[in-house]
Amino acid sequence: MAVFTPVTLDDLIQWIPPFSLGKALAIRGISSGIENSNFFIDTERGEYVLTVFENLSFEQLPFYLELMRHLAQRGVLVPAPIANQQDQIINPLHGKPAAIVTKLEGDCQMAPAPVHCAAVGAMLAKMHLAAQDFSIRQPNLRGLPWWRETAPVVRPYLPADGQQLLRDEMAFQEAFAASDTYRQLPNGPVHADLFRNNVMFNGNQLSGFFDFYFAGCDTWLFDLAVTVNDWCIDLATGKLDIARVRAMLDAYHAVRPFSVAEQAAWQPMLRAGALRFWLSRLYDFYLPRAAEMLTPHDPGHFERILRQRVAHPAPNLY
Numbered sequence: 001m002a003v004f005t006p007v008t009l010d011d012l013i014q015w016i017p018p019f020s021l022g023k024a025l026a027i028r029g030i031s032s033g034i035e036n037s038n039f040f041i042d043t044e045r046g047e048y049v050l051t052v053f054e055n056l057s058f059e060q061l062p063f064y065l066e067l068m069r070h071l072a073q074r075g076v077l078v079p080a081p082i083a084n085q086q087d088q089i090i091n092p093l094h095g096k097p098a099a100i101v102t103k104l105e106g107d108c109q110m111a112p113a114p115v116h117c118a119a120v121g122a123m124l125a126k127m128h129l130a131a132q133d134f135s136i137r138q139p140n141l142r143g144l145p146w147w148r149e150t151a152p153v154v155r156p157y158l159p160a161d162g163q164q165l166l167r168d169e170m171a172f173q174e175a176f177a178a179s180d181t182y183r184q185l186p187n188g189p190v191h192a193d194l195f196r197n198n199v200m201f202n203g204n205q206l207s208g209f210f211d212f213y214f215a216g217c218d219t220w221l222f223d224l225a226v227t228v229n230d231w232c233i234d235l236a237t238g239k240l241d242i243a244r245v246r247a248m249l250d251a252y253h254a255v256r257p258f259s260v261a262e263q264a265a266w267q268p269m270l271r272a273g274a275l276r277f278w279l280s281r282l283y284d285f286y287l288p289r290a291a292e293m294l295t296p297h298d299p300g301h302f303e304r305i306l307r308q309r310v311a312h313p314a315p316n317l318y
């Protein structure tokens with residue numbers, strides 16, 4: 001169901017020669033994923049992932065794919081895009097942009113322990129540092145300007161207490177974004193969607209981050225807040241699990257020490273990370289795109305997380 005653009009082995013055999021991967025031997029559609037058509041492909045040089053982009057254009061894709069190339073070249077574990085003989089990594093296939101990237105070994109870890117959270121924290125810090133000198137700049141397209149646009153669109157669908165929470169949190173986040181503390185936060189390219197289903201593990205060994213298609217420039221702390229809000233919580237209640245939070249924060253800090261401003265911004269940023277996904281899930285729930293085929297994620301999950309973060313202080317960064 002999640003292969004929107006079919007690609008046959010014959011199509012691949014015709015298309016793949018400029019990539020110097022030898023002959024294409026097999027292709028299998030990947031059923032999970034709702035944005036793009038993804039395939040595992042076998043070639044004479046090994047196994048790779050082929051993505052045909054259904055929504056992103058030739059103009060939009062360089063930010064994401066060049067960022068992955070930049071990170072892979074610096075030893076951050078991410079899928080490395082494969083260039084053709086002209087050094088192009090985005091090429092048309094059935095009229096849509098497509099790319100081949102290296103395959104990450106293993107599976108997603110959907111019930112993470114502190115050891116997994118530590119591995120994610122350390123790699124996230126390494127990724128932030130390695131992306132600092134990436135030359136293409138694109139803002140986080142799901143940042144404050146998008147919240148401002150989206151909050152009034154989804155608010156009418158909420159009951160009174162939800163409307164109140166959304167109003168209060170938007171006001172809180174506007175003030176936070178205008179503060180001196182916020183201005184002092186280090187920023188750069190971030191993943192911005194580093195949930196459990198976007199990281200691969202081979203046993204307890206992290207094998208890579210993937211699905212960079214919400215990446216953009218934002219504060220490093222926002223990226224960490226989004227990650228903690230998914231990896232380090234009890235999914236039923238949204239409560240933080242202190243052992244997992246500590247493991248992730250300590251591992252991050254050991255690679256890229258936190259600043260004083262970041263400590264001051266930590267609680268508001270956890271709320272920002274929850275608000276961002278509450279809004280996008282509300283939008284997808286109440287205003288689904290015409291071709292939407294899958295059940296939207298539950299917005300209530302991030303409303304619970306937001307209420308938790310407002311009511312209970314999180315552990316300090318360091």
Ligand SMILES: Nc1ncnc2c1ncn2[C@@H]1O[C@H](COP(=O)(O)OP(=O)(O)OP(=O)(O)O)[C@@H](O)[C@H]1O
Nearest residue numbers: 030032033034035036038049079102103104210211
């Ligand atoms: N480089 C990779 N190596 C190994 N497996 C991959 C790789 N890229 C994607 N996959 C597999 O394909 C599945 C779908 O990929 P992905 O999550 O990027 O889909 P999508 O449609 O782009 O996004 P979404 O998660 O928003 O639905 C992943 O869950 C993973 O199992």
Ligand SMILES: N[C@@H](CCO)C(=O)O
Nearest residue numbers: 193195277280281297
């Ligand atoms: N991680 C997002 C989905 C978009 O990748 C969510 O859980 O709402």
